[in-house]
Amino acid sequence: MRAELTREIADVARRHLATSGAAALSLRAVARELGMASSAVYRYFPSRDDLLTALIVDAYDALGDTAERAESAVPRDDLRGRWHAACRAAREWAVAHPHEYALLYGSPVPGYAAPETTIAPGTRVGLLLCRVVADGVNRGEVTAIADDSDATLVPGLGDQLGLPPGVTARALQAWSGIYGAISFELFGQTNNAVLEHAAFFEGAVDRLADLVGLPA
Amino acid sequence: MRAELTREIADVARRHLATSGAAALSLRAVARELGMASSAVYRYFPSRDDLLTALIVDAYDALGDTAERAESAVPRDDLRGRWHAACRAAREWAVAHPHEYALLYGSPVPGYAAPETTIAPGTRVGLLLCRVVADGVNRGEVTAIADDSDATLVPGLGDQLGLPPGVTARALQAWSGIYGAISFELFGQTNNAVLEHAAFFEGAVDRLADLVGLPA
DNA sequence: ACAACCCAGAGATCGCCGCTCTCGATTGTT
DNA sequence: AACAATCGAGAGCGGCGATCTCTGGGTTGT
Numbered sequence: 001m002r003a004e005l006t007r008e009i010a011d012v013a014r015r016h017l018a019t020s021g022a023a024a025l026s027l028r029a030v031a032r033e034l035g036m037a038s039s040a041v042y043r044y045f046p047s048r049d050d051l052l053t054a055l056i057v058d059a060y061d062a063l064g065d066t067a068e069r070a071e072s073a074v075p076r077d078d079l080r081g082r083w084h085a086a087c088r089a090a091r092e093w094a095v096a097h098p099h100e101y102a103l104l105y106g107s108p109v110p111g112y113a114a115p116e117t118t119i120a121p122g123t124r125v126g127l128l129l130c131r132v133v134a135d136g137v138n139r140g141e142v143t144a145i146a147d148d149s150d151a152t153l154v155p156g157l158g159d160q161l162g163l164p165p166g167v168t169a170r171a172l173q174a175w176s177g178i179y180g181a182i183s184f185e186l187f188g189q190t191n192n193a194v195l196e197h198a199a200f201f202e203g204a205v206d207r208l209a210d211l212v213g214l215p216a
Numbered sequence: 217m218r219a220e221l222t223r224e225i226a227d228v229a230r231r232h233l234a235t236s237g238a239a240a241l242s243l244r245a246v247a248r249e250l251g252m253a254s255s256a257v258y259r260y261f262p263s264r265d266d267l268l269t270a271l272i273v274d275a276y277d278a279l280g281d282t283a284e285r286a287e288s289a290v291p292r293d294d295l296r297g298r299w300h301a302a303c304r305a306a307r308e309w310a311v312a313h314p315h316e317y318a319l320l321y322g323s324p325v326p327g328y329a330a331p332e333t334t335i336a337p338g339t340r341v342g343l344l345l346c347r348v349v350a351d352g353v354n355r356g357e358v359t360a361i362a363d364d365s366d367a368t369l370v371p372g373l374g375d376q377l378g379l380p381p382g383v384t385a386r387a388l389q390a391w392s393g394i395y396g397a398i399s400f401e402l403f404g405q406t407n408n409a410v411l412e413h414a415a416f417f418e419g420a421v422d423r424l425a426d427l428v429g430l431p432a
Numbered sequence: 433a434c435a436a437c438c439c440a441g442a443g444a445t446c447g448c449c450g451c452t453c454t455c456g457a458t459t460g461t462t
Numbered sequence: 463a464a465c466a467a468t469c470g471a472g473a474g475c476g477g478c479g480a481t482c483t484c485t486g487g488g489t490t491g492t
Contacts, residue, residue, distance in 0.1 A: 023239065102323035102324075107237075107318035107322025108403055119408070149415075149416060149420075152411060152412040154408060154410065154411050169416065169419060169420075172406065172409055172416075173393070173419075173423065176393070176397050176400040176406070176420075177393040177396050179396045179399070179405075180394075180396020181393075183392075184395065187323065188330060189392070189395070192335070193369060193370055193388055194368060195369060195371075196367075197368075199365075199367075199368040200368035200385065200388075203364075204385075207386070207427060211423060
């Protein structure tokens with residue numbers, strides 16, 4: 001009934017998004033493809049932004065699922081392997097779903113404020129990476145490095161993540177570095193510089209593992 | 217005459233862009249503000265995309281100017297200082313011009329392929345950073361680290377930049393890391409994690425300087 | 433000095449878009 | 463059987479990018 005049609009609309013919208021990008025996503029086009037009046041769609045999504053929000057949450061979850069699944073397939077004691085698996089899965093998902101990735105990590109759509117519901121799913125990959133590092137800390141394989149960058153973070157963040165001072169900021173930086181590497185590739189900034197993007201990414205991820213102090 | 221009006225249109229458009237973002241930039245609104253018919257604007261910019269392209273080139277140049285000016289004010293032998301100055305200037309420009317930064321480094325506007333004219337100005341900051349590292353190499357203060365990531369790059373890129381193998385890939389990664397840090401802040405990904413963004417950025421930049429091997 | 437020409441701007445028009453409102457029709461409940 | 467609630471359709475609003483045609487004023491060439 002209602003839930004069914006809601007899902008159907010979201011599916012068509014996701015397909016349009018995947019092929020043409022967020023800016024080209026039109027409620028009217030979705031309605032046309034479903035053979036219904038454009039005004040009828042508003043019974044299910046009060047605005048285009050709400051439809052977009054639903055797609056964002058789905059995309060965050062798809063990315064989070066992919067990364068978590070990949071990471072969980074690696075033996076727990078292979079910290080660097082887990083790190084690599086999560087990063088590689090994230091990149092591969094991004095390459096396979098460029099428009100959705102752009103929607104998540106590209107410029108925020110102007111006038112569009114990320115609603116509450118997108119915050120939690122949006123942190124899944126970051127939290128996953130932090131968990132790997134925290135495991136390393138608990139196993140005594142990652143040792144804190146003297147660093148006062150933690151003082152720039154929200155108080156209590158390290159405790160919340162199970163990360164000691166000197167590591168939290170580095171972990172956050174590593175996450176942003178991974179994001180930067182993926183975005184540079186996807187958004188074409190390295191078009192004339194990098195030839196084998198996957199291999200280059202692997203190297204970058206490895207150096208970021210060094211940054212957070214994962215053992216070799 | 218013609219050049220004057222062209223500049224005037226671009227100025228108004230830039231103001232609209234700065235206040236409302238790229239997606240909200242409308243040829244008609246610009247024309248309205250200038251008191252002319254929307255169709256008249258097409259005499260000066262054949263399409264909205266062309267207007268956007270002009271703004272992109274201007275923005276790249278403004279960012280490049282800012283970074284280069286800041287870097288050139290630091291003594292030549294203070295490599296890390298030059299690195300920091302360039303990065304800090306880039307971030308401050310981005311914070312002051314978020315919509316323009318988003319236009320440069322955010323998701324590429326769907327269906328909009330970056331024209332040739334934007335490529336050269338788009339690499340200025342990256343080249344500036346590479347120049348700092350190359351200076352360090354020439355002074356013997358930066359030593360190549362064994363690393364096979366260079367093999368993933370476009371052949372000859374290292375020679376072109378004056379960087380030895382083992383450093384080129386790291387420099388590129390550092391650039392993408394800086395971009396990632398700025399974007400994370402600007403696009404709100406670190407809203408609930410980082411408190412003092414400027415200080416956090418400084419720390420990240422310092423660790424990226426370590427990555428490329430700049431002396432302390 | 434006059435005529436030919438050119439071109440910037442105006443206005444109308446087209447087909448999109450997001451969004452709103454109203455009006456029937458169907459459905460399910462009292 | 464009557465009622466309320468929901469749902470879809472259709473018309474319509476204002477705004478958008480883009481195109482086309484027309485007009486008036488300045489420039490050029492004779």
